[in-house]
Amino acid sequence: MEFNFQFDWQAAIASLPFLLKGLPYTLLISFAGLAIGFVVGILCGLMRISPTRWLRYPAIVYIEVFRGTPVLVQVLFIFYGLPSLLGGPINALTAGIAAIALNAGAYISEIVRGGVQSIERGQREAGLSLGLSGGQTFRYIVWPQALKRMIPALGNQGIVSIKDTSLFSVIGVGELVRQGQVYIAQTFTALEVYFMIALLYLVITLSLSMALSLLERKGLVG
Amino acid sequence: MNDKVKRNRPTDETADTTPIVRMERVNKHFGELHVMRDIDLSVAPGEVVVIIGASGSGKSTLIRCVNGLEPFQSGRIEVDGNTLSPNGASGKSLQAVRTEVGMVFQQFNLFPHLSIRDNVTLAPRKVRGWTRQQADDTARRLLERVGIIDQADKFPGQLSGGQQQRVALARALAMEPRLMLFDEPTSALDPEMIGEVLDAMRELANDGMTMMIVTHEMGFAREVADRVVFVHNGQIVEQGPPAALFDTPQHDRTQAFLSRVLKH
Numbered sequence: 001m002e003f004n005f006q007f008d009w010q011a012a013i014a015s016l017p018f019l020l021k022g023l024p025y026t027l028l029i030s031f032a033g034l035a036i037g038f039v040v041g042i043l044c045g046l047m048r049i050s051p052t053r054w055l056r057y058p059a060i061v062y063i064e065v066f067r068g069t070p071v072l073v074q075v076l077f078i079f080y081g082l083p084s085l086l087g088g089p090i091n092a093l094t095a096g097i098a099a100i101a102l103n104a105g106a107y108i109s110e111i112v113r114g115g116v117q118s119i120e121r122g123q124r125e126a127g128l129s130l131g132l133s134g135g136q137t138f139r140y141i142v143w144p145q146a147l148k149r150m151i152p153a154l155g156n157q158g159i160v161s162i163k164d165t166s167l168f169s170v171i172g173v174g175e176l177v178r179q180g181q182v183y184i185a186q187t188f189t190a191l192e193v194y195f196m197i198a199l200l201y202l203v204i205t206l207s208l209s210m211a212l213s214l215l216e217r218k219g220l221v222g
Numbered sequence: 223m224n225d226k227v228k229r230n231r232p233t234d235e236t237a238d239t240t241p242i243v244r245m246e247r248v249n250k251h252f253g254e255l256h257v258m259r260d261i262d263l264s265v266a267p268g269e270v271v272v273i274i275g276a277s278g279s280g281k282s283t284l285i286r287c288v289n290g291l292e293p294f295q296s297g298r299i300e301v302d303g304n305t306l307s308p309n310g311a312s313g314k315s316l317q318a319v320r321t322e323v324g325m326v327f328q329q330f331n332l333f334p335h336l337s338i339r340d341n342v343t344l345a346p347r348k349v350r351g352w353t354r355q356q357a358d359d360t361a362r363r364l365l366e367r368v369g370i371i372d373q374a375d376k377f378p379g380q381l382s383g384g385q386q387q388r389v390a391l392a393r394a395l396a397m398e399p400r401l402m403l404f405d406e407p408t409s410a411l412d413p414e415m416i417g418e419v420l421d422a423m424r425e426l427a428n429d430g431m432t433m434m435i436v437t438h439e440m441g442f443a444r445e446v447a448d449r450v451v452f453v454h455n456g457q458i459v460e461q462g463p464p465a466a467l468f469d470t471p472q473h474d475r476t477q478a479f480l481s482r483v484l485k486h
């Protein structure tokens with residue numbers, strides 16, 4: 001048996017300039033989405049552990065809905081479904097960022113909840129006993145310790161969300177995968193192009209992993 | 223008894239007789255469990271009250287009510303003029319109480335992410351609004367007093383249990399409290415470290431601090447307490463000066479408890 005094709009490095013390198021045009025979109029959707037998702041996650045994670053029912057219940061509903069449905073369906077719903085409710089089109093980039101923010105936000109809520117609940121009760125009691133308010137106790141004592149414990153899980157979620165952006169080629173955002181598809185349609189170099197795309201994702205996710213483990217090791221957080 | 227004369231607390235003529243702590247008919251339940259039954263207890267300024275009793279009798283719950291860490295269902299607690307009402311006091315008076323009352327826990331509860339110095343200075347800066355300079359000066363003085371000044375830049379995890387508990391004492395004192403609560407401060411310590419913590423507490427008592435102490439250290443209680451309170455099943459069964467309570471307990475329960483702990 002004989003393979004009548006081989007990996008064409010030149011074609012792979014040649015695709016790079018075109019693919020790299022998609023990189024800013026991938027990065028923008030990932031990091032804007034995750035940044036908003038982090039804020040959403042902190043908010044809903046704290047609502048989730050609130051003793052007040054009308055804060056806790058909406059958070060539970062949100063978390064369950066967005067963890068229990070595929071992110072692809074979420075972005076399709078936002079991009080194709082919501083406009084008929086809002087009465088106007090939604091920009092694909094905005095839809096992508098919103099989908100990542102809401103999806104990652106749900107997972108981060110649970111990470112925040114776990115992190116905060118893992119801090120021993122005595123820490124909070126010691127803070128309160130010193131006359132710190134509940135808010136101060138959280139800000140200066142509970143949160144820094146919780147955040148440190150949350151880093152590995154947050155890193156995981158970051159990687160998952162970055163990879164999720166690849167699905168958004170379906171709504172026409174010109175991110176990495178979309179650029180690749182356009183390029184392949186003209187050059188028929190699927191093997192090389194998808195290889196390069198995979199490599200680019202790997203570079204992004206490995207950078208994130210390394211940055212976070214550095215952060216963790218140097219104790220820059222907490 | 224001689225050592226008590228040395229204490230620089232108000233003499234009888236000038237003494238402010240208004241109690242710092244006044245608990246009136248305080249009741250608390252954990253679900254079905256009635257953990258505090260009609261507790262009446264007052265503590266005068268400068269007084270050292272030691273609370274003893276079997277495990278599970280409600281000692282921790284009692285002193286945790288004094289700074290509002292535990293809510294209670296009925297009765298009244300007044301601390302230094304601030305009233306804690308049943309079922310969660312209003313936020314303002316709760317925080318006012320906690321600002322004036324320091325607490326030392328069995329498990330130290332130091333903040334592991336902060337240096338020893340920052341453990342001590344955090345509350346004075348954030349609650350009292352002291353400058354860092356002011357707070358650092360106070361921290362240095364207090365850490366010196368409890369004998370850990372050379373460890374100020376370390377983190378709690380790097381200290382022995384006895385050292386950590388002395389830092390916890392310094393941390394509470396930095397707020398210049400009017401009252402100090404101790405919940406079994408030496409129970410989590412290796413035996414060889416108990417003495418150093420008791421010494422620091424003894425010194426504090428000699429300086430006239432008002433203290434409520436839950437402890438199983440009966441020798442310490444006899445020496446330092448002005449009054450010993452015996453708690454059983456959420457009730458104050460008997461109280462009095464240490465000599466009277468330890469040597470001639472009136473109640474069967476007290477006798478039974480003391481004979482158990484003093485034999486060992």
Ligand SMILES: Nc1ncnc2c1ncn2[C@@H]1O[C@H](COP(=O)(O)OP(=O)(O)O)[C@@H](O)[C@H]1O
Binds near residue numbers: 252255275276279
């Ligand atoms: N948070 C809680 N929930 C339910 N029961 C509790 C709680 N804290 C303490 N208790 C119960 O209340 C009783 C008194 O506890 P505690 O005040 O800790 O006793 P002590 O300090 O004298 O050992 C015990 O029976 C204990 O199990």
Ligand SMILES: [Mg+2]
Binds near residue numbers: 281282283405406
């Ligand atoms: Mg106890």
